Amino acid sequence: METTNVKVKQFLSKFFRKHELQDDEDIFSLGFVNSLFAMQLVMFLEKEFGIKVDNKDLDMSNFKSINAICELVDRKAS
Amino acid sequence: MELTEKQLQWKDEFRAFVDEVVVPHADVHDREQYLEPQVIQKMKEKGYLGSMLEKKYGGMELDWVTIGILNEEIGRGCSSVRNLLTVHGMVALAILRWGSDEQRNHWLSTMAAGEKIGAFALTEPEVGSDAKNVQTTAVLSDDHYVLNGHKKWITMGQIADVFIVFAQCEGKPTAFLVERDSPGLTTTPIDSLLGSRGSMLASLHFENCKIPKENMVGTVGIGLSHVGLHCLDYGRYTVACGCVGLGQACLEQSLQYARSRKQFGSVLGENQLIQKMLTEMTVNVKAARLLCYHAGHLKDQIDPDSIMETWNAKYFASKMVNQAASDAVQIHGANGCSGDYPVERYLRDAKINEIIEGTTQIHEMLISKNSLRNT
Known part of the structure; x- marks a missing residue:
């Protein structure tokens, strides 16, 4: 989980260069990401963690924060 | 970036197909405003309408660089035939990526075969x-x-x-x-x-x-954020590659004309102002092709950066081809304004590429914001 957290944070850091993103902070409310972000995030998660994000995972609550993303990865990988 | 031996073989095959099947009909497609059924039929027979789909659905399962080469070559012959590959693939890939099992089983085999468009x-x-x-x-x-x-x-x-x-x-x-x-x-x-x-x-x-x-x-x-943008990523990539092909057609036609047309006692190619246009065309087509190969290579790596690199490639390639087509007409003079040479069609087709799959101005907004944020 800790490794997942580091990798997710590292990926997100390029979108939040001027902001120290907290683990429970709502990514989408900060206004940093554009319309392509959702697609880029899904590609990153699938490649980095070898999981398959499908329709039923596409609930905003699964992607809203670093913690939520890590939980999704953990759940999909197990 | 170098192509593999297999990719080079594909390129040869696509090029031969386009010269034999697509190029002879391109003027009719433009003039009569439809696609000749026999061209679509031969595309189906070659499996090109399944170029973007997996073999388990009867597709060709090409790598992304090779998909780009296919769209470049088809685009060299006829922008409208390349458009068919683009929009058909957008639907097929949306179903493949975000469709249900039932939708995949129902549609993908028939779409790969071109039985359904x-x-x-x-x-x-x-x-x-x-x-x-x-x-x-x-x-x-x-x-x-x-x-x-x-x-x-x-x-x-x-x-x-x-x-x-x-x-x-x-x-x-x-x-x-x-x-x-x-x-x-x-x-x-x-x-x-x-x-x-x-x-x-x-x-x-x-x-x-x-x-x-x-x-x-x-x-x-998720219609736009996931399904639509997934479709448009493929659309943008294939349009960019099609622009490279159309730019290549402008170059080849211009070189042929510059070698044969004589004015002031020598061929046009001896004129330094013509040479300047040919130089810019040569280098810019190569640059656009490399941007496309790079985007395709990143797609093959499932790299999230492939999305922005596809935007970069489409932006550059669609602007490039407008200059290339304009110069190709200029080199041809009055002949270039007539239906006797294909360059007037190239110029009209080129303009469409700056509007579809995101206008040049939308690209300028998005690419600059991305650079301001990341660089």
């Missing part, structure tokens, strides 16, 4: 770049969704068997598969366009159009 229906009379504000609506009623609205400029809308349609559902952009014979759907051909005139565009009118509720692709609200 797909088309992408996002744009409306009042909504172009501002895609998330489409006005078409979809309302659940028992076991059906009922669609109402109007789509315009739908490439291959005259011949497609199935459309991926974007509509507001519960107030959120959502994607649906709508078959051509759905009750309440009518199509009207659009003709006399500036370029890509063989692309068989249509308007789609949905009047209480009923479709099974299982035809939703993905879930409510």
Whole structure:
């Protein structure tokens, strides 16, 4: 989980260069990401963690924060 | 970046196919504003309509660089045939990525074989770049969704068997598969366009159009953010590669003309001002091709950066081909303004590429914001 957290944070850091993103902070409310972000995030998660994000995972609550993303990865990988 | 031996073999095959099958019909496609059925049939026989799909569905399962080469070569021969590959692939890939198992099993084999043709229906009379504000609506009623609205400029809308349609559902952009014979759907051909005139565009009118509720692709609200942008990523990549092919056609035609046309006692190629245009065309086509290969290579690596690199490639390639086509006409002089040479068609087709799959100005907004944030 800790490794997942580091990798997710590292990926997100390029979108939040001027902001120290907290683990429970709502990514989408900060206004940093554009319309392509959702697609880029899904590609990153699938490649980095070898999981398959499908329709039923596409609930905003699964992607809203670093913690939520890590939980999704953990759940999909197990 | 170098191509592998296999990719080079594909390139040779695609080039030979285009010279034999596509190029001889390109002027007819432009003049008569339709695609010759025998050209589509030969594309099917080669499996090109399944170029983007996996072998388990009967597709060619090409790597992304090779998909790019296919679209470059087809684009060299005819922009409208390349448009067919683009919009058909957009629908197929949406189903592959975000469709249900039932949708994949129902559609993908027949789409790979070209027995069913797909088309992408996002744009409306009042909504172009501002895609998330489409006005078409979809309302659940028992076991059906009922669609109402109007789509315009739908490439291959005259011949497609199935459309991926974007509509507001519960107030959120959502994607649906709508078959051509759905009750309440009518199509009207659009003709006399500036370029890509063989692309068989249509308007789609949905009047209480009923479709099974299982035809939703993905879930409510992901129509644009996931389904639509996934389609458009492929669309943008194949348009960019098509621009490289069209630029190559401008270059080859210009070189041929500059070698043979004599003025002031020598061929045009001896004139330094002509040489300047040929130089810029040569180098810019190569640069656009490398951007496309790079985007394709990143796609093969499933790299999230492939998305922005595809935007970069499409931006550069579509601008490049407009300059290349303009210079090609200039080199040809009055001959270039006539139907006796293909360069006047190249110029008209080139312009379309700065409008479809995101205008040049939308690219400038997005690419600059990305650079400001990341660099």
